[in-house]
Amino acid sequence: MNALPLRYETAVTLVGAGALERGMVEAARRYAPVLIAADGGADRLAEMRLRPSAVIGDMDSIADPERWRAGPATFVRLAEQDTTDFEKCLYATEAPLYLAVGFTGRRLDHTLAVLHTLLRYPGKRVVLVGEHEVGALAPPGATLRLGVTPGARVSIYPLLPVTATRSRGLVWPIDGLALAPGTRIATSNEASQPVVELAFDGPGALVMLEREALGALVGAIGQT
Numbered sequence: 234m235n236a237l238p239l240r241y242e243t244a245v246t247l248v249g250a251g252a253l254e255r256g257m258v259e260a261a262r263r264y265a266p267v268l269i270a271a272d273g274g275a276d277r278l279a280e281m282r283l284r285p286s287a288v289i290g291d292m293d294s295i296a297d298p299e300r301w302r303a304g305p306a307t308f309v310r311l312a313e314q315d316t317t318d319f320e321k322c323l324y325a326t327e328a329p330l331y332l333a334v335g336f337t338g339r340r341l342d343h344t345l346a347v348l349h350t351l352l353r354y355p356g357k358r359v360v361l362v363g364e365h366e367v368g369a370l371a372p373p374g375a376t377l378r379l380g381v382t383p384g385a386r387v388s389i390y391p392l393l394p395v396t397a398t399r400s401r402g403l404v405w406p407i408d409g410l411a412l413a414p415g416t417r418i419a420t421s422n423e424a425s426q427p428v429v430e431l432a433f434d435g436p437g438a439l440v441m442l443e444r445e446a447l448g449a450l451v452g453a454i455g456q457t
Contacts, residue, residue, distance in 0.1 A: 252338025
């Protein structure tokens with residue numbers, strides 16, 4: 234087995250076997266050119282005639298593991314069953330930024346497991362790319378500056394209790410609001426200005442934008 238973690242100098246696109254279409258992969262690759270498949274995500278890439286640099290997972294859902302074991306992609310089988318393939322990809326690699334496609338949609342339990350994993354790895358900069366929206370955890374204490382179109386949807390969902398310490402450019406400001414699951418959330422807000430600024434006092438604030446704003450979210454997360 235290759236020495237872990239696998240290290241990449243550029244941003245990485247992680248590809249899962251969830252809701253996925255070629256446009257999502259192409260959108261992610263504009264910012265993260267290296268492709269890494271999570272288990273069955275390798276089969277989805279093969280359907281698109283795209284070749285990953287590595288295939289990582291427990292290999293329980295990939296159609297033909299031996300095909301990939303032979304190379305040229307780096308083949309990393311991690312047999313442990315305590316983590317998902319998404320989490321395996323994160324702990325088995327080091328990269329400055331990850332764009333994750335094919336990990337949300339279809340099954341709610343899989344989507345929730347992905348959000349759980351983001352909380353477990355707060356040091357990893359990860360942008361989720363879905364069919365209709367993109368999302369990322371706001372780094373605690375840092376200010377996210379998002380270049381968006383006025384009127385665009387800006388949603389914040391607290392995965393953990395968190396307080397907004399700054400919000401600029403929102404139709405409904407959230408400065409000073411204590412957010413928590415089951416108590417108060419801040420979804421379906423809107424941008425009132427071409428730049429939205431957000432900051433929170435701790436980890437756990439999931440910021441979600443429309444998919445067209447992928448570049449804005451990548452730029453904001455990559456600079457924090």
